[in-house]
Amino acid sequence: MPAQRTGRRADVVIVGAGILGINQLYRAVQAGLSVQLLEQGAGVGGTWFWNRYPGCRFDSESYTYGYLFSAELWQEWDWSQEFAPQPETERYLNYVVDKFDLRRHIRLDSKVTSAVWDEAAGEWATGTEDGFQVRSRYLIATTGVLSVPQYPDVPGREDFRGEAYHPVRWPREPVDLRGKRVAVIGTGSTGVQIAPAIADEVASLTMYQRSATWATPLNNHPISAAQQAYLKANFASIKARLDASVGGFLHQPAGKKWTEDTPRQRQEFFEAVWNSPGFAKISANYDDLVVNPEANKDWCAFMAGKIRGIVRDPATAEKLIPTDHLYIGLRPPYVTGYYEMYNKPNVELVSLRETPIVKVTETGIETSDRLREFDVIIWATGFDFGSGAMLRMGVVGADGLRLADYWADGPLTYLGIMTRGFPNFFFPGGPHGAAGNNPRYGELQVNFVQDLIDHAGARGRRRIEVPKADEQAWMDMIAQLEAYSPFQKRGQYYGANTPGKPKAYLLNPGGRPKLDEFMAKAAGSGYEGFFA
Ligand code: NAP
Numbered sequence: 001m002p003a004q005r006t007g008r009r010a011d012v013v014i015v016g017a018g019i020l021g022i023n024q025l026y027r028a029v030q031a032g033l034s035v036q037l038l039e040q041g042a043g044v045g046g047t048w049f050w051n052r053y054p055g056c057r058f059d060s061e062s063y064t065y066g067y068l069f070s071a072e073l074w075q076e077w078d079w080s081q082e083f084a085p086q087p088e089t090e091r092y093l094n095y096v097v098d099k100f101d102l103r104r105h106i107r108l109d110s111k112v113t114s115a116v117w118d119e120a121a122g123e124w125a126t127g128t129e130d131g132f133q134v135r136s137r138y139l140i141a142t143t144g145v146l147s148v149p150q151y152p153d154v155p156g157r158e159d160f161r162g163e164a165y166h167p168v169r170w171p172r173e174p175v176d177l178r179g180k181r182v183a184v185i186g187t188g189s190t191g192v193q194i195a196p197a198i199a200d201e202v203a204s205l206t207m208y209q210r211s212a213t214w215a216t217p218l219n220n221h222p223i224s225a226a227q228q229a230y231l232k233a234n235f236a237s238i239k240a241r242l243d244a245s246v247g248g249f250l251h252q253p254a255g256k257k258w259t260e261d262t263p264r265q266r267q268e269f270f271e272a273v274w275n276s277p278g279f280a281k282i283s284a285n286y287d288d289l290v291v292n293p294e295a296n297k298d299w300c301a302f303m304a305g306k307i308r309g310i311v312r313d314p315a316t317a318e319k320l321i322p323t324d325h326l327y328i329g330l331r332p333p334y335v336t337g338y339y340e341m342y343n344k345p346n347v348e349l350v351s352l353r354e355t356p357i358v359k360v361t362e363t364g365i366e367t368s369d370r371l372r373e374f375d376v377i378i379w380a381t382g383f384d385f386g387s388g389a390m391l392r393m394g395v396v397g398a399d400g401l402r403l404a405d406y407w408a409d410g411p412l413t414y415l416g417i418m419t420r421g422f423p424n425f426f427f428p429g430g431p432h433g434a435a436g437n438n439p440r441y442g443e444l445q446v447n448f449v450q451d452l453i454d455h456a457g458a459r460g461r462r463r464i465e466v467p468k469a470d471e472q473a474w475m476d477m478i479a480q481l482e483a484y485s486p487f488q489k490r491g492q493y494y495g496a497n498t499p500g501k502p503k504a505y506l507l508n509p510g511g512r513p514k515l516d517e518f519m520a521k522a523a524g525s526g527y528e529g530f531f532a
Contacts, residue, residue: 010036013136018046020442021142027450038110053167055197056086114394148388156360180375189333191380196337218334248440251280258286258295270302310339328486385492386431386506397422410504467529481509
């Protein structure tokens with residue numbers, strides 16, 4: 001039932017105090033609106049509150065990931081490393097919340113379980129698991145694309161008597177892994193980040209790998225005093241470059257194609273790329289890497305050579321080299337000491353392609369060849385990506401339309417932030433929104449939402465809904481450009497890792513240029529058709 005019409009009210013209800021929720025809250029408060037932010041967790045930070053696992057850190061450069069809405073904040077906050085670890089990012093987000101006096105708008109431990117549009121009142125009625133109810137003109141879900149943990153449907157998973165963790169639900173109190181026999185299931189970005197961080201302290205570490213991935217070095221380093229001074233002195237130009245960049249990074253595109261170089265030049269170039277930071281492996285690689293399979297294969301051969309050079313046991317090295325996809329066929333992870341870790345005597349790699357899991361027992365994991373016993377199992381098995389959190393909020397729009405029904409075949413969105421039939425409902429950072437450094441995409445979307453709300457407020461408009469044609473145009477763009485996506489259809493970006501989820505593309509294949517284009521068109525027309 002919708003919350004009572006009498007009772008608690010706010011102009012805006014925001015769900016989720018992650019990086020975008022805090023940004024949206026900042027904008028709404030600046031605009032003079034009353035805001036209630038509801039956060040499921042016991043603290044702010046979203047991804048950076050929940051993911052406390054050892055080794056968790058950015059793989060976008062710290063200063064390109066943080067907020068750009070305040071030059072003062074940029075000057076005050078010193079990132080310690082090129083790719084900051086989770087505790088630092090959590091501290092940063094708490095600092096932002098306190099600096100801008102946002103905490104008083106935030107209610108923690110508040111998991112939203114229902115959000116119902118009341119057409120007669122022109123309001124959303126939102127309720128939480130613990131019975132808190134609030135009505136608002138606008139509802140904004142900044143619930144994130146990577147917030148709902150995904151556990152595999154492995155027989156006996158619940159039978160295990162030892163400790164079991166999913167990295168996104170890593171306990172706040174320290175977990176003592178010293179001297180324990182630990183299994184990590186999954187070698188996506190999370191599994192390969194956690195493993196080298198714990199390999200030295202555990203008695204044994206067994207990695208269960210289904211798909212090998214093309215992991216490359218993160219190449220992290222402390223931010224020196226000189227770099228810090230450079231960052232502080234160049235806020236405006238760095239912001240301008242980030243604002244103009246396609247993926248939200250500062251990396252310089254190579255400006256040349258693989259076909260233009262000799263074999264020897266290619267090897268030298270790939271060596272430089274291997275030694276470059278994080279996502280520069282994509283954004284500063286050859287311009288034709290994604291569209292020319294020969295270029296991509298050559299880069300993969302180079303990486304395979306690196307893996308063989310690092311991992312001393314040839315059989316382990318071969319298992320670690322992907323044979324079923326080229327670079328970016330799956331989301332490539334960026335690692336520190338991952339391949340080197342396999343040279344430790346206490347680390348073992350189990351290929352689930354060769355010996356699949358039969359069941360989990362009370363004491364360990366049985367694969368088709370044998371049972372291995374463990375004290376701890378870490379399920380680094382990913383997320384119900386993109387739409388998972390929103391579809392668990394009980395969202396019901398106009399005419400009793402359930403979001404779960406409207407999206408039964410996959411999300412239908414406009415800019416990854418609105419969906420038809422759900423007036424005054426926005427979800428910046430949602431499915432179809434991003435394809436790169438998420439906060440840079442999300443910031444565009446947060447600003448679009450607040451600008452639209454401001455525009456409506458200034459003209460006395462109370463009901464905002466995306467026109468059918470505009471939603472269709474965005475969906476047509478997704479369908480057209482998705483054809484060029486390098487991602488395989490079996491991964492999270494198609495929802496294929498989540499049982500029962502419709503297979504539909506969940507990223508924005510047009511990148512920031514398409515977001516910019518569509519946003520400029522909407523704003524330029526005075527948001528024509530958006531107001532009833
Ligand atoms: P993921 O990329 O979906 O990887 C999940 C892993 O679990 C895959 O190796 C998968 O194998 C395996 N898996 C799933 N079900 C399994 C089963 N039934 N049996 C055996 N293995 C199974 O999830 P993730 O590693 O948590 O990463 C998710 C996203 O989080 C990333 O794409 C990235 O955007 C983000 N992330 C970023 C960072 C960072 O450095 N900033 C760190 C961590 C995560 P298959 O591939 O064969 O399905």
